[in-house]
Amino acid sequence: MARLLWKDPFWDGKRKPYVIALVGAASMLILLFxxxxxxxxxxxxxxxxxxxALNILAVDYDxxxxxxxxTAAYSNLQGEGFPTLQFRSPLEYATIGDVRNAVCKGDYWAAIVVQEDASTRLANALSGGTPAMEYNASNTITYVYNGARYATIQDGFITANMQALISATARAYNSINGTKAASVVNTxxxxxxxxxxxxxxxSSINITPTGQGTRALYNTVTIILPIIQQFFFVMALNGISIQFGIYGRLHNTHAGLIRMVLSVGYTFIASLTVIGYIWAFRENWQASGNxxxxxxxxxxxxxxxxxxxLDTATAFIPMPHMPFFVLTWAIINITSTTFPFELNPGFYRWGYALPAHSVFTILIQIWSEGCNNQLKSSLPVLFGWEIVGGALAVLGSYKRNKVAQREFEEEKRVNSSNGKPILERSLGGSQD
Known part of the structure; x- marks a missing residue:
């Protein structure tokens, strides 16, 4: 217990280095986070x-x-906090199907259309009779959106603003035509x-209805957990390989092949569990086997x-520094998927080059049956990481094996000079 005292001789020569090391580590971690x-x-x-920055297609068929x-309602709402309506001619988008396809392709975040003859049907309804009986107020303005494309953005910035716009349109109608309509209505x-x-x-058309609560996790937790999972597996693989003397005692090719087979097999099964829990908690989301x-x-x-x-990182980065790399790698990847780049400062668009953004973009396309097709950019990014990462991982495996071989040869030399026999144990040590 006496050694707990700062003035105890045990601390002689250790006080300053200990404090410097502790303060340095704490400061680096604080700065890292x-x-x-x-x-x-x-x-x-x-x-x-x-x-x-979120563009909305607007077509007036009426x-x-x-x-x-x-148009008047949008003029009142227009600003930095409201999506931008891009008004286009019905000649360019002849049908509601053309409008839907434009949203599906990802050219626009949503679309809003004024139905053909909407004003005429309303005017006829004011006269009473059958037109009034058949009049459907929701058959005037329709908005189209893709619920699978950043579900939280659709809920918070698209559908909410479209409903606000249509409510404002009703008020604008009363302001523009309310007096005239009141004078001719059949009371x-x-x-x-x-x-x-x-x-x-x-009224609305949701290209891909996704009402399940877990959809909020698809571009956040679901993206970051595979990174953490692979880091744990790499650490376990390295530890077990050292324990059983895999490195230094096998040829570089053999050691590399073992890691390759294990990585492919493990990620194959681990990815199945990820999709498994997405499907298990999909509620009423209609998703197919394909x-x-x-x-x-x-x-x-x-x-x-x-x-x-991560395998490459563990080969070249000292283990005390690995938490710095892993945390940073996880954060920059999840940042690239949390919000669309339209809502981020321009600097963050470099995230197009990260694997997380590419995989989430492809998943959106799969889940919305081909909509938002960005394969021409997303697949090259993923395969680019696969090729470059594979090459660097091979170099990392070669480096590990060479270092282990040198250590093994040094151990043999020391033991030989001491006259001790070399007993190679399967558990990676020496046995007396």
Missing amino acids: LANISYLYGALYRSGTRVN HGVIGESL ADQNAVLALLNPIMA QFALSWMVVWLYMHVNFLV
Whole structure:
């Protein structure tokens, strides 16, 4: 217990180095977390002021007072906190199917259309009779969106703003045409009065309905856990390989082949568990077996890329510094998927080169049955990491084996000089 006292002779010559080492390690860890969390928070900082970077297709098939009301409503809402409406001619998008395809392709985050003859149907309904009885306020303005493309963004910035826009359109209609409509409405017809009081309502087309609560985790926890999982496996593989004397006693080719087979097999099974828990908790999300298989293959590639990256890192980075690399690698990858780049500061667009962003983009395409197709950029990124990571992992395996061989030869030399026999144990040590 006396050695707990700072003035005890035990601490002679250790006080200053101990304090310096402890303060240095603590400072480096604080700076590490500060830098990484600042990077993550910076991606979301003032994202509400960049909502206007989300482009919405707008097509007016009506060319009447309802279309005019939509334009007026958007003029009042337009700003940095509201998506930008790109008005296009019906000649360019002749049908609602063309509008849906534009959203599906990813050209726009959503679309809003004024239905053909919407103003005429409303005017006829105000006169009463059968037109009033058949009038459907939700058959005036429709918005289209893809619920599988960044579900939280769709909920928070797309559908909420589209509903706000349609509500504002109804108010604009009352301001523009309310007096005239009130003067011609058939007050004796209840349906005509209802049409006057509630002329415009929202209707929507969701290309890929995803109502399950777990969808909020697809671009966050589901992205980062495979990185952590591969790091644990690499550490276990390295420890077991050292314990059983794999390195230094096998040829470089044999040691490398063992790691390759183990990495492919492990990531194959581990990726199945990832897709397994996504499917197990999908609730009423209608996903097919083909989508399951394709998702599995994509996550398998993503996991193997991370294995190669972390395997290379453990070969060249000293073990005390590995937490710095692993945390940074995890944070920059999850930052590239948390929010779309349209809502991030421009600097963060370098995240297009990260495997996490590419794999999530491909998963969106799979889950929305081909929508948001960015394979021409995403697949080259993933395979680029696979090729470069594979080459570096081979060099790392070669380095490990060479270092272990030198240590083994040195051990043999020392034991020979001491006149001791060399007993190679399968558990990687010497046995007296």
